[in-house]
Amino acid sequence: MVLQSNISNPCNKKCKSQFHGGTEARKKELIHVKNPHLERMPCDTLYHIHLGTEYQDLQALFGDIKFVCMGGTPARMKEFAHFIKNEIGYIPPYGTTLEDISKLGHRYSMFKVGPVLSVSHGMGVPSIGILLHEMIKLMYHAQVKDPVFFRIGTCGGIGIEGGNIVITSEALNGYGEPNFDLPVLGKKMSRPAKLDSNLAMDLKNLTLPEDPWDTTIGKTMCADDFYEGQGRLDGAFCEYSEADKIAYLTKLHKNGVRNIEMEAVIFGALTHHAGIRAAIVCVTLLNRLNGDQINSTREERDEWQARPQKLVSRYIKNQLNLSS
């Protein structure tokens, strides 16, 4: 879809109209940005996704969005865009293709498939955090009502073998706390990392008896690192023993943690703060109680990575009243 060239609006006099007011009832339906400074800004540039109120009519372009799906890699999110296009029977406008809307930002890839946005977030909390700020503002500027956000990811399982799905009930930081903490103006700002429990259950219930995976709802540990931060023994550095590692992972498991990845706390915290229903659906690449190295085949991993996409697609189709 050739979004950029179709909708460029170089007339910056229209900028202010992007900042909506409206009735109190209407405002309640819209998502909350909770930033009084935004209202006073004449324009807002969403720098990393290469969009902005100065250049585009974001409401005309994105006002129909209902689902925002995020995942680490551009390739996965392109694949998901094509998958969901077929699943929901979306036909791009004549003469257009699914094109990377944020290509010129050189940071993230984003594809619009009717009411679905498929966007890559990179690795780790800072990367997805920047994207979340801009995606939440995009929803605000586009006046999207009640969007649902998903993270479609991969993770290490704890007591769960590779190829199975874990849906996050609660995200914990590396200290085991259910918060996203950030130094702001030199002080610790803490926000609860909450996810929507009904949405998690709805997604789990879409697993079919014939699916070649199990779906578990459990807590997710969000690490700031893939190696030492996840208790691996195979990084360039390691100052603990295998016994220390197993004791740590066993303690996490006893506390209800079923997987480890690297974005859950900020994904939970920022969506919750914005009043957005959100879920994290990850496939396990290995059982961390049995090892650290990811040595499944490329083909196997590709098939596994498609599993969270299938579950989320079933949810989207149900919501759009399309038969499965």
Ligand SMILES: O=P(O)(O)O[C@H]1O[C@H](CO)[C@@H](O)[C@H]1O
């Ligand atoms: O598979 P994705 O969604 O990229 O996420 C997981 O994979 C990355 C590490 O390999 C981290 O970003 C982790 O959260």
Ligand SMILES: O=c1cc[nH]c(=O)[nH]1
């Ligand atoms: O072990 C794993 C696998 C995928 N992603 C992670 O962050 N950790």
